[in-house]
Amino acid sequence: xxxxWNWQHVWDSLPTLLEGFLTVTLLVTVVGxxxxxxxxxxxxxxxxxxxxxxxxxxxxxxxxxxxxxIVVQLMFAxxxxxxxxxxxxxxVVFGIHYATYMAEVYRAGIDSVPQGQWEATTALSMxxxxxxxxxxxxxxxxxxLPSLGxxxxxxxxxxxxxxxxxxxxxxxxxxxxxxxxxxxxxxxVVAGVIFLIASYPTSVLIRKxxxxxxxxx
Amino acid sequence: xxxxxxxxxxxxxxxxEGLGITVVLTAGGAALAFVIAIVFGxxxxxxxxxxxxxxxxxxxxxxxxxxxxQLFLFFFVLPRxxxxxxxxxxxxxGILAFGFNYGAYGAEVVxxxxxxxxxxxxxxxxxxSFSPAHRMRRIIIPQAWALMxxxxxxxxxxxxxxxxxxxxxxxxxxxxxxxxxxxxxDLFFAYSVGLLLYFVLAYxxxxxxxxxxxxxxxxxxxxxxxxxxxxFRSPVTRGRTAA
Numbered sequence: 001x002x003x004x005w006n007w008q009h010v011w012d013s014l015p016t017l018l019e020g021f022l023t024v025t026l027l028v029t030v031v032g033x034x035x036x037x038x039x040x041x042x043x044x045x046x047x048x049x050x051x052x053x054x055x056x057x058x059x060x061x062x063x064x065x066x067x068x069x070i071v072v073q074l075m076f077a078x079x080x081x082x083x084x085x086x087x088x089x090x091x092v093v094f095g096i097h098y099a100t101y102m103a104e105v106y107r108a109g110i111d112s113v114p115q116g117q118w119e120a121t122t123a124l125s126m127x128x129x130x131x132x133x134x135x136x137x138x139x140x141x142x143x144x145l146p147s148l149g150x151x152x153x154x155x156x157x158x159x160x161x162x163x164x165x166x167x168x169x170x171x172x173x174x175x176x177x178x179x180x181x182x183x184x185x186x187x188x189v190v191a192g193v194i195f196l197i198a199s200y201p202t203s204v205l206i207r208k209x210x211x212x213x214x215x216x217x
Numbered sequence: 218x219x220x221x222x223x224x225x226x227x228x229x230x231x232x233x234e235g236l237g238i239t240v241v242l243t244a245g246g247a248a249l250a251f252v253i254a255i256v257f258g259x260x261x262x263x264x265x266x267x268x269x270x271x272x273x274x275x276x277x278x279x280x281x282x283x284x285x286x287q288l289f290l291f292f293f294v295l296p297r298x299x300x301x302x303x304x305x306x307x308x309x310x311g312i313l314a315f316g317f318n319y320g321a322y323g324a325e326v327v328x329x330x331x332x333x334x335x336x337x338x339x340x341x342x343x344x345x346s347f348s349p350a351h352r353m354r355r356i357i358i359p360q361a362w363a364l365m366x367x368x369x370x371x372x373x374x375x376x377x378x379x380x381x382x383x384x385x386x387x388x389x390x391x392x393x394x395x396x397x398x399x400x401x402x403d404l405f406f407a408y409s410v411g412l413l414l415y416f417v418l419a420y421x422x423x424x425x426x427x428x429x430x431x432x433x434x435x436x437x438x439x440x441x442x443x444x445x446x447x448x449f450r451s452p453v454t455r456g457r458t459a460a
Contacts, residue, residue: 067419068419069377069378071392072412072415073412075396079399160285161285163285163385164384184289185294188286189294192282192283192287192290195282196278200277203281
């Protein structure tokens with residue numbers, strides 16, 4: 001096998017790479033992020049409102065998921081639920097794994113809401129539900145937007161882990177093309193460039209958003 | 218369950234071998250990442266545009282592309298250029314990928330922590346006519362170090378978890394050995410053992426980093442010494458210590 005660079009392999013592999021990118025990489029990132037954002041908030045609100053033993057158990061489960069590899073979790077779910085479609089399993093596992101990160105972010109966000117806001121809702125004799133819905137959560141979520149964005153990018157870059165459970169994402173298509181043609185150089189570099197093109201502008205946007213939020217609060 | 222335990226007993230050498238590879242990858246990757254983080258973190262804070270630009274390109278490349286892509290780059294692509302010293306074994310490819318990927322994230326932490334050292338500290342060391350190298354070594358780095366440890370701990374845990382993908386490049390790590398154990402026993406048993414081992418490793422790393430943080434803060438005159446903190450009694454805090 002020789003080194004060097006062959007543009008032909010770039011053009012030939014591009015359709016299959018982009019297909020994997022659109023049908024798996026992007027899909028998992030978008031749906032997984034929505035699950036993570038919603039479930040993370042639910043987890044954090046549960047942890048705050050549940051009775052102490054249940055809250056302690058929930059904290060342990062969240063830490064356990066956070067501190068063990070997502071690849072191992074993917075493989076575990078895949079073998080436990082062989083009847084289900086691997087793509088669905090991938091989306092759900094990514095959603096749950098990142099929800100445990102988001103729960104921590106929401107915790108910090110809720111803690112950052114000034115004490116005066118709580119006192120004001122008491123003074124206005126708002127109900128507990130209304131305090132959370134109308135006052136605390138909107139302010140907490142606003143502060144967590146940059147972190148959510150960073151986790152979306154990091155989930156995006158973790159999606160190739162789906163190779164472990166046979167989901168044909170962009171990287172697995174790249175490897176298949178590489179194996180068929182005994183050429184890995186071009187496909188892997190092109191896959192890297194596609195990741196860079198998608199993630200770099202997003203991270204720049206998030207940095208801008210961060211500055212704007214810091215500026216207006 | 219008892220047959221599972223006997224299967225685990227016979228599989229222990231295999232699991233230990235996998236655990237060894239995971240530990241070697243984590244330690245090697247973390248050591249390389251630490252060096253890269255310090256070097257590129259300092260370069261990215263440089264005043265020379267060319268130096269800063271070079272550091273930014275390297276950092277953004279490794280932060281912007283997937284770890285899996287980089288692993289394959291070091292495993293499939295670089296050894297095929299026909300240059301003898303690039304034909305490294307998979308273990309080296311793994312250490313390089315983890316070192317560069319997490320090193321790039323670490324460089325941002327290092328740069329951010331150095332910028333976060335209060336302005337007055339820089340000015341005071343100039344007023345005392347410290348040389349730039351002396352100022353970095355004696356004034357800025359010790360303070361930045363205490364700031365960067367919590368973020369570096371997060372990265373270290375992520376690195377440990379990231380090593381679970383080296384089965385892709387033919388390495389026999391803990392995850393692969395657990396997969397072998399699953400075939401000998403059953404799914405829930407094997408993966409419980411595997412996930413617990415990862416959890417324990419992550420916990421040990423966190424305890425070690427917490428000890429480093431206590432020590433770094435003590436040397437800045439914040440909080441008690443490590444020896445005091447490890448005594449069996451409730452901690453005493455002197456000065457400002459972050460949780």
